[in-house]
Amino acid sequence: MGKLSALALAIGASLSGLALAAPGGAEGPGTLVIHAGAVIAVPGETSLGPSTVVVRGGRIAEIRPGHVDVDGAHVIDLKDRTLLPGLIDTHVHFSFSPETKLWSAAIDTPEDVALFAFSNAKKTLEAGFTTVRDVGSDGYSIHALRDAINDGIVTGPRIFLSGTSLSIVGGHGDMSGLNRKATEALYPYDYTGACTGAVECALRVREAAKYGADLIKITSTGGIMSQQARGLGQHLSDEELTSIVTTAHGLGLKVAAHAHGGAGVAASVRAGVDSIEHGTWLDEDTAKLMAARGTWLVPTLGLLDGRKDGDASPEVRAKMAEARRVAGRNIQLAVRYKVKFAFGTDAGVSPHGQNARQFRLMVEQGPMTPMAALRSATVDAAALLDRSADLGTIEVGKYADMIAVEGDPARDISVLERVSTVIKDGRIVTHDRR
Structure with missing residues (x-):
């Protein structure tokens, strides 16, 4: 379990019912498949069109073009959404x-x-x-x-x-x-x-x-x-x-x-x-x-x-x-x-x-492009943390930390204020199924 203080253990016990549960059993160790309408895999670089992101063991295992079925996987449908790094x-x-x-x-x-x-x-x-x-x-x-x-x-x-x-x-x-x-x-x-x-x-x-x-x-x-x-x-x-x-x-x-x-x-x-x-x-x-x-x-x-x-x-x-x-x-x-x-x-x-309200301020006061503002919270922030090997982009081998929004943040940065899906370590935290 690692070195946890007694306080952390007490919090865990008291909050076991409050910790954010993944819907539909998707939080388990199995394979998660995401069908995305578009993917901003590396902010600042060309976005991907309709794609399938396969997650295993909390990390991104595959990124395939189009919407591909994977046997035995839990599928999350984001065909009408843009997927981007956490x-x-x-x-x-x-x-x-x-x-x-x-x-x-x-x-x-x-x-x-x-x-x-x-x-x-x-x-x-x-x-x-x-x-x-x-x-x-x-x-x-x-x-x-x-x-x-x-x-x-x-x-x-x-x-x-x-x-x-x-x-x-x-x-x-x-x-x-x-x-x-x-x-x-x-x-x-x-x-x-x-x-x-x-x-x-x-x-x-x-x-x-x-x-x-x-x-x-x-x-x-x-x-x-x-x-x-x-x-x-x-x-x-x-x-x-x-x-x-x-x-x-x-x-x-x-x-x-x-x-x-x-x-x-x-x-x-x-x-x-x-x-x-x-x-x-x-x-x-x-x-x-x-x-x-x-x-x-x-x-x-x-x-x-x-x-x-x-x-x-x-x-x-x-x-x-x-x-x-x-x-x-x-x-x-x-x-x-x-x-x-x-x-x-x-x-x-x-x-x-x-x-996420700060993204608009950065664009308005910069002037900074929406994609540069997004990059500062993904690629660049990961570099400051010295964690570029694990965080900041949607690439094979990295942590499966991803979010989805309706719309294109490159055109309207304010869409980041309305996140519909959050995935961390391959576990679904929130998902608006509408």
Whole structure:
């Protein structure tokens, strides 16, 4: 069964009736045959016409032209639909949502958080996102959820996680907005991931690796949603950034850097981080440097999507207004200078399950072609995860992660907001039989 915490086992037992069941027994180990009207096997390349995709053992075994019968197989009829790879969101936070309060930690147990995270993961999977990168969820509930999904105890998207973000004391990622007594009781120093100096920051990286992180997430600058008015400039020093990156890379882990302000973005790129998350005030010089170094941009245009300013503090409202003035400029610079970018929504700050709304924003604000936007959530996102051998396209040998939509996303990207069928690891998660 693998190394699962007692919490994961408890969740699995309590949710055995809630885990997403495959219809018609198609979730079993037998052969699954998909008759598709069209297949976007590799987004950005020529699509296939009517095709048969054969799945065995959770992986794609064959792709044949036309609609071919296979003896003894379970058949799913998608002759009027477009089949494409399962989507990947590289920036989510399953442990909270826009409705989560600062004081939630005073009443929520780890079990509460795990159940809440499971609910958010379920919404995300049903929306067509079969793989995610969770870049900043408190505690170890997300670790338990990841392991339970991997071991088949519950059904959810494939999760790659960082655990708690690393930050400066009092920075974005370290708790603020509560009085000192409440902060110290609910968010002790060693729980938040705060660190000072190169040595302690390296220690935090090693601790994250020790307890099962798949990558390291840092907050190089202030944050828009932080309950403070400290600005969005550089937080971690150059020395601290270099220590984190060197230590993480030595352990085989990538570093994702939350960075809004231009100085913090540039410092993170110089230090060698693997991806810039947000990059709101990205400038031309830094975009050129990112392109030269191969640094990824995860633009998270959903950060402000659907946010109600009236619910935020005056400090947060001011930062949101500043960010809205430059919204989309990072995408424009990435397109212009050929910066590698991957799809990421900041779901948790924005609503879970509505991840696909960002595709329209990318096309509108880029300008970016619909297929380039789709590619960022498939081929490119898989490359950022170093999982191109298994994810991102519909090809023989890869995981059978696929979705179906009515219409052609190359012509209308909004069809991705209405996914009719979701298949993960060859198991049918949802299927609209109409």
